[in-house]
Amino acid sequence: MENQGFDVVIVGLGPVGSAAAIQFASAGLQVAVVERDPEIYQLPRAVMMDGEIVRGFQRIGLGDDLASLLQPTREGERAGFSNSNREWLFGQDFVSFASNGWAPINMFHQPEVDGYLRENAIAHANVTAFLGEEATAIENGADQVMVALRNAETGDTSEVTASYLLGCDGANSFIRKTMGVGWDDLGYDHDWLVVDIEAKPGHTLTHSTVQVCDPDRLATYVCTKDPYRRWEFKLNDGETREEMLNPERIQELLDPWTPRDTYSILRTAVYQFHAAVADTWRVGRVLIAGDAAHQTPPFLGQGMNAGMRDVFNLAWKLPLVVSGAAPQSLLDTYQNERGAHATDLVQWAVSIGHLMEHLAATEKAEREGSAPPEMPEALEQSGYGQGRDAPPLRAGVVHMPQVSDTGSTGYLFRQPLVRNGSGKEFLLDEALGGGFALVTKGEGPISPASQNLLGQLGVQLASLDGLEVVKGSFDPLFENATAAIVRPDRHVFGHTDESTSLDDLIGELGAKLGLR
Numbered sequence: 001m002e003n004q005g006f007d008v009v010i011v012g013l014g015p016v017g018s019a020a021a022i023q024f025a026s027a028g029l030q031v032a033v034v035e036r037d038p039e040i041y042q043l044p045r046a047v048m049m050d051g052e053i054v055r056g057f058q059r060i061g062l063g064d065d066l067a068s069l070l071q072p073t074r075e076g077e078r079a080g081f082s083n084s085n086r087e088w089l090f091g092q093d094f095v096s097f098a099s100n101g102w103a104p105i106n107m108f109h110q111p112e113v114d115g116y117l118r119e120n121a122i123a124h125a126n127v128t129a130f131l132g133e134e135a136t137a138i139e140n141g142a143d144q145v146m147v148a149l150r151n152a153e154t155g156d157t158s159e160v161t162a163s164y165l166l167g168c169d170g171a172n173s174f175i176r177k178t179m180g181v182g183w184d185d186l187g188y189d190h191d192w193l194v195v196d197i198e199a200k201p202g203h204t205l206t207h208s209t210v211q212v213c214d215p216d217r218l219a220t221y222v223c224t225k226d227p228y229r230r231w232e233f234k235l236n237d238g239e240t241r242e243e244m245l246n247p248e249r250i251q252e253l254l255d256p257w258t259p260r261d262t263y264s265i266l267r268t269a270v271y272q273f274h275a276a277v278a279d280t281w282r283v284g285r286v287l288i289a290g291d292a293a294h295q296t297p298p299f300l301g302q303g304m305n306a307g308m309r310d311v312f313n314l315a316w317k318l319p320l321v322v323s324g325a326a327p328q329s330l331l332d333t334y335q336n337e338r339g340a341h342a343t344d345l346v347q348w349a350v351s352i353g354h355l356m357e358h359l360a361a362t363e364k365a366e367r368e369g370s371a372p373p374e375m376p377e378a379l380e381q382s383g384y385g386q387g388r389d390a391p392p393l394r395a396g397v398v399h400m401p402q403v404s405d406t407g408s409t410g411y412l413f414r415q416p417l418v419r420n421g422s423g424k425e426f427l428l429d430e431a432l433g434g435g436f437a438l439v440t441k442g443e444g445p446i447s448p449a450s451q452n453l454l455g456q457l458g459v460q461l462a463s464l465d466g467l468e469v470v471k472g473s474f475d476p477l478f479e480n481a482t483a484a485i486v487r488p489d490r491h492v493f494g495h496t497d498e499s500t501s502l503d504d505l506i507g508e509l510g511a512k513l514g515l516r
Contacts, residue, residue, distance in 0.1 A: 010033045
């Protein structure tokens with residue numbers, strides 16, 4: 001089987017697969033993409049993008065273009081929980097700027113974003129697209145991977161070979177099944193009706209997002225990108241998909257929210273929401289990402305975002321391995337880092353579902369004059385939602401002695417809007433480049449060995465001296481540290497402290513990466 005010169009073949013060209021193609025190609029890899037459907041799916045599924053994800057595209061120069069397709073949440077809008085009368089119980093007010101340098105929550109219409117990402121992926125000079133082709137078999141060899149293809153229209157067969165394969169082919173992933181990988185079930189399997197509408201001018205639907213904790217039926221209302229809206233209604237015991245998908249039944253469910261002449265229905269579907277994480281994310285030269293690796297209830301809007309984080313994690317590791325600068329074992333850190341994050345996120349989403357059930361049961365108890373139920377213990381166990389954007393990396397390419405719930409190491413490096421001495425304003429990442437960065441405050445000596453390693457990695461040197469914060473704040477690590485190493489995915493590898501010199505930190509980075 002002749003190697004066709006591809007460094008990686010990606011199976012699946014949804015938003016996660018397209019993002020992977022763009023990121024890998026931007027790093028100089030030769031990329032093949034395989035997608036059964038020649039056209040993008042024209043109905044919305046994902047609706048929300050984190051500021052962290054926009055930041056990941058900012059790294060390769062696409063942040064502003066992508067942001068033009070998004071609707072950031074605005075001051076005065078909020079997300080939270082209500083009772084059956086949609087009276088506000090508690091929640092969170094939205095802000096327009098956060099620690100990643102963008103609005104933390106950005107609504108979008110998925111066909112627009114999918115189209116933009118796929119177009120950019122296919123147009124890249126380093127990407128070869130096999131559209132209308134379906135993967136039918138894979139051969140995971142010692143030196144390369146072969147993917148057998150069948151044309152969906154003609155039935156003609158062919159094959160593509162590459163050094164690595166990334167499966168981004170969704171929850172029913174053929175690649176994952178072929179790998180023989182199972183699921184770690186995190187315990188949430190419930191049927192929900194999803195209704196997407198296009199609202200007409202004059203509607204009065206709120207811009208907030210609400211989890212309605214009604215004892216008679218749990219529901220979620222999401223203000224997606226204007227003029228679109230989404231509802232999710234949990235099926236009660238004994239209800240069938242057929243009766244819930246009846247157009248009259250759907251209108252009855254929407255009647256308390258808005259008159260029938262204020263919207264047109266775009267999509268209705270009944271899904272079984274799952275909570276599961278694949279037990280293995282890499283077998284030899286084959287890896288999985290996105291829904292192929294984890295599935296979450298949609299209460300947090302994090303399914304696609306989690307897949308993008310997978311891509312950002314691999315976007316700098318795979319090029320190091322392909323180039324021969326780092327050993328293949330560096331790819332072991334992919335699941336070590338992302339698996340824990342994905343599991344924590346899915347557990348948090350499950351906890352949101354349990355909280356909705358708890359609040360509904362509490363209201364029912366109040367109606368009946370009985371004792372309220374106890375709060376489920378699982379609600380207090382997640383690292384997400386505890387006042388930080390996400391839990392830290394607790395394994396992999398990170399200076400472990402500094403990792404804690406209160407520090408900066410292992411967390412995303414803060415990105416404020418800054419102004420330099422010439423009066424130019426810019427987001428801080430613009431000074432960090434696209435790879436590793438050594439960010440300093442003040443000056444300190446660097447040994448020749450450390451300088452050589454920094455040169456080998458192409459580390460960008462960035463000083464905070466002379467920069468003024470316009471919006472946001474510098475990372476608090478600089479209250480005591482004089483230097484920090486920031487990974488390409490913007491996680492803090494580590495920083496100097498009383499027990500860690502800059503040379504120590506640089507040497508450990510080289511060891512963690514296994515640089516040759």
